[in-house]
Structures are given as C-alpha cells and as structure tokens.
Amino acid sequence: LGFDAYTLELDGGYISTISGKKIAHTYDRKKKKIDEKGFQINPDDTLVFVRGSITTRYAWLDTVTQLERAGFCCINSRHCFEVCHDKYRTMLFLAEAGLRQPKTVLIAHKNESTKAFEELGSNYPVILKTVTGSHGVGVLFIESEKNLVATVQILYKLD
Known part of the structure; x- marks a missing residue:
C-alpha cells in the first residue's frame, strides 16, 4: 500500500525527542543493539498499533502513555490494555455498556x-x-x- 512501517520492540526500545521531532528507536534482537538512527514519527501521519501483552511491565505501558499524550493514535490504548488485563474491570466495563454479566x-x-x-x-x-x-x-x-x-x-x- 506504500506505507512506511517500523516495528518498535518495547523491550529495549524507546522514544526520543531530537530537535522537537519524535524518533522511535527499537532494539534489534538479531544484532543485539539499539537502532540509534530510529524512525521519525509524527502524530499527523503515524498510527501506532500496540500488540502483545504489554501489561507485564509498567515501562511498556508508560511508552504507550507517552505516545498518547504526544497526540499519537494508539490502537489499542493504555486504557484498553488495563481494562482487558483485569477480569473485574472488564466485567464492569461490559456491564456499563449494557451487556449482561x-x-x-x-x-x-x-x-x-x-x-x-x-x-x-x-x-x-x-x-x-x-x-x-x-x-x-x-x-x-x-x-x-x-x-x-x-x-x-x-x-x-x-x-
């Protein structure tokens, strides 16, 4: 489709700000080092797909929060991960939406x-x-x- 894509491994990856621009840096498992050049991201043209079980480390959740607060659209949001990670909160959320529990x-x-x-x-x-x-x-x-x-x-x- 002609879209640029960059996989940011949260285990070792990070977001930096250089001259006012956000740069995503991932940890390359094969090379066993950080991608120092990174990939420039911008809330106007970047969609962030958050995959996997990120609830095992607060630092990973905080990276999603950092992106959301900078204006990036994250699918799924931190709130989504927190609700889905907790069976009781999931039940409350579904009940509030009118689904029988x-x-x-x-x-x-x-x-x-x-x-x-x-x-x-x-x-x-x-x-x-x-x-x-x-x-x-x-x-x-x-x-x-x-x-x-x-x-x-x-x-x-x-x-």
Missing part, C-alpha cells in the same frame, strides 16, 4: 470470602476467578465454603 462480587480481603459469597446470593458450586490470567488460567470451580475459604487464602498468599 454473571453475578459478580470482589473478594477484597482473604478473610472476607464467606461474606462475599453471601453477598453473591448464590449456591455452590460457583466459579472463582483471579483478577488476571487468560486462556482459562485463574478460573476455579468451587464446590463448598471450606473449598472457597482455603482457595482464597492460598491465592492471597501467592499474590
């Missing part, structure tokens, strides 16, 4: 699991999810109060 309560403290279950107003078995995780990781089938209390205590100990 299962009854959900947040267990805010390891000793509050029984109280949270009562607030849920449900019967066992229930599904317990960690706030993070994907592809079925952090999804637990809870069959009893004893199972709930023990599981929540373990999860809080590991957190």
Whole structure:
C-alpha cells in the first residue's frame, strides 16, 4: 500500500525527542543493539498499533502513555490494555455498556470470602476467578465454603 512501517520492540526500545521531532528507536534482537538512527514519527501521519501483552511491565505501558499524550493514535490504548488485563474491570466495563454479566462480587480481603459469597446470593458450586490470567488460567470451580475459604487464602498468599 506504500506505507512506511517500523516495528518498535518495547523491550529495549524507546522514544526520543531530537530537535522537537519524535524518533522511535527499537532494539534489534538479531544484532543485539539499539537502532540509534530510529524512525521519525509524527502524530499527523503515524498510527501506532500496540500488540502483545504489554501489561507485564509498567515501562511498556508508560511508552504507550507517552505516545498518547504526544497526540499519537494508539490502537489499542493504555486504557484498553488495563481494562482487558483485569477480569473485574472488564466485567464492569461490559456491564456499563449494557451487556449482561454473571453475578459478580470482589473478594477484597482473604478473610472476607464467606461474606462475599453471601453477598453473591448464590449456591455452590460457583466459579472463582483471579483478577488476571487468560486462556482459562485463574478460573476455579468451587464446590463448598471450606473449598472457597482455603482457595482464597492460598491465592492471597501467592499474590
């Protein structure tokens, strides 16, 4: 299509400002060094596609914030990554958009699991999810109060 493209690896890459111009510098894994020349980017003609799981490092999220604040259109935005990374926030976001969600309560403290279950107003078995995780990781089938209390205590100990 005739568009210039530049892949900025966030692990080792960075954005600099030289003479008022934004330059993206990536880390070349094959050469094991930073591309010092970089690629000039401008909010008027640059679209930033943010790919991958950038939520594992705040510095990567902060790079997206830096670009957004400089006027760049980032797909996906930092807000999008933060909502999608957190199952509870995703549920709230979808509910606000009018999409039906299962009854959900947040267990805010390891000793509050029984109280949270009562607030849920449900019967066992229930599904317990960690706030993070994907592809079925952090999804637990809870069959009893004893199972709930023990599981929540373990999860809080590991957190």
